[in-house]
Every structure is written in C-alpha cells, then in structure tokens.
Amino acid sequence: MRLLYFAWLRQKTGIGEEEIAPPPEVATVGALLDWLERRGPGFAEALADRAAIRVAVNQDYARESDPVKPGDEVALFPPVTGG
Numbered sequence: 001m002r003l004l005y006f007a008w009l010r011q012k013t014g015i016g017e018e019e020i021a022p023p024p025e026v027a028t029v030g031a032l033l034d035w036l037e038r039r040g041p042g043f044a045e046a047l048a049d050r051a052a053i054r055v056a057v058n059q060d061y062a063r064e065s066d067p068v069k070p071g072d073e074v075a076l077f078p079p080v081t082g083g
Contacts, residue, residue, distance in 0.1 A: 001070055003036075005046075006077035009053070012046035021070070029055050030064030032074065046076075054079055 004017045026035045033055075037047040047053065055062045056075040068074060 001068065002073045004073065004075040006075065008078060009046050009076050013042045027067060027069070028064065029057065029062045029066050029068055029074075032068050033064065052078060 001020050001022065002017065003015075003020055005013050005015055010016050022032060022035050026032050033047055033050065033053075037044050050064070054077050055064075056077075057066060057068055057072050059073070059075075062068075062074075
C-alpha cells in the first residue's frame, strides 16, 4: 500500500510518502488511520482530529468505513477549499 501525506500531515509525520504493509485486520480507512496513529507521536498528533483529515483511496474520496487493501494508493490531506 502506498501512502501519501500532504500539507501539515507531511510536516507532523515527517514523511511525504511511503510503502507500508499493514496487518490483515486493517481492512478499512478507519482501521488504517487507527493503525497509523499508533506508529508514534508525530502520527498520533497528525491524526488526532479526524474531522480535519480527508482521505482518498486510489484518487477517490473515502470515508472511514470504506475498504483498503494491498496495492491501494491512500492519500491523507487537510480539507481543500476553493474560491
């Protein structure tokens, strides 16, 4: 699974992108965020306010209940505004 971190999520985690292999029980976006949050203080801080995070799986917006699987590209970013 390829993870991409944008804006302040990149700053807090210290990572722009990475390849990961979460355990098999990580089958949804929410479970992935929970698992990532336990990886260290930077991840815990970055993921503390889930309402301030948007997730895309394979370039489609995703909810915490949406599935993730090996080979997916998952992007984490703050809300985007236009104008």
